[in-house]
Amino acid sequence: MKTLPHLFANNRNWSSQITQGDPTFFQKLVQQQSPEYLWIGCSDSRVPANEIVGLLPGELFVHRNVANLIVPSDMNCLSVIQYAVDILKVKHIIVCGHYGCGGVRAAMEKHPQGSIANWLDHIREIYDRRQDELFSIPDEARRMDRLCEMNVAEQLMNAGRSTTVQEAWKRGQPLCLHGWIYGISDGLLKDLCVSVSSDGALRELVGS
Numbered sequence: 001m002k003t004l005p006h007l008f009a010n011n012r013n014w015s016s017q018i019t020q021g022d023p024t025f026f027q028k029l030v031q032q033q034s035p036e037y038l039w040i041g042c043s044d045s046r047v048p049a050n051e052i053v054g055l056l057p058g059e060l061f062v063h064r065n066v067a068n069l070i071v072p073s074d075m076n077c078l079s080v081i082q083y084a085v086d087i088l089k090v091k092h093i094i095v096c097g098h099y100g101c102g103g104v105r106a107a108m109e110k111h112p113q114g115s116i117a118n119w120l121d122h123i124r125e126i127y128d129r130r131q132d133e134l135f136s137i138p139d140e141a142r143r144m145d146r147l148c149e150m151n152v153a154e155q156l157m158n159a160g161r162s163t164t165v166q167e168a169w170k171r172g173q174p175l176c177l178h179g180w181i182y183g184i185s186d187g188l189l190k191d192l193c194v195s196v197s198s199d200g201a202l203r204e205l206v207g208s
């Protein structure tokens with residue numbers, strides 16, 4: 001018995017649309033992938049990585065988790081970064097958060113229960129550490145937006161401190177880290193202007 005038939009129907013349509021434009025598209029992808037970008041974003045279903053930036057299969061290496069965290073003890077995320085940088089030689093790592101992130105909201109409002117609580121503690125720590133700035137923002141929605149932005153910059157710094165990125169910079173491999181945020185309400189990306197492409201630039205960002 002076939003399950004979820006509508007998804008298979010969608011899949012056949014999608015595949016045939018692509019091959020109508022380029023009959024050898026998938027055959028070429030079988031040979032190799034050579035994406036220039038690693039995307040680290042939120043699992044939120046409203047933030048589909050490839051679609052947002054108009055990239056096709058083969059063009060974006062993707063890692064997503066709740067609230068786009070880069071946790072130094074998370075072997076999953078660190079392995080993705082290592083594979084992307086050392087093997088695929090991506091030139092850019094994009095850390096992309098989004099406004100209205102449920103993970104950020106949960107961390108800000110109260111401690112949730114279960115596994116997610118441990119995960120979101122990483123955001124709670126940012127919230128606690130940067131209370132002065134956050135509580136200077138009177139509007140609660142704006143304060144949450146600001147925490148979403150802060151979270152992107154913090155995760156970008158975690159990526160920059162990772163052994164993989166540090167080693168790549170040491171050997172002179174071109175690699176730029178970018179922090180972006182996506183607006184669910186308008187479908188638009190905003191550059192948070194925290195890009196770094198060297199350890200010196202990272203140190204300046206951490207110190208700022």
Ligand code: CO
Nearest residue numbers: 042044101102
């Ligand atoms: Co989210």
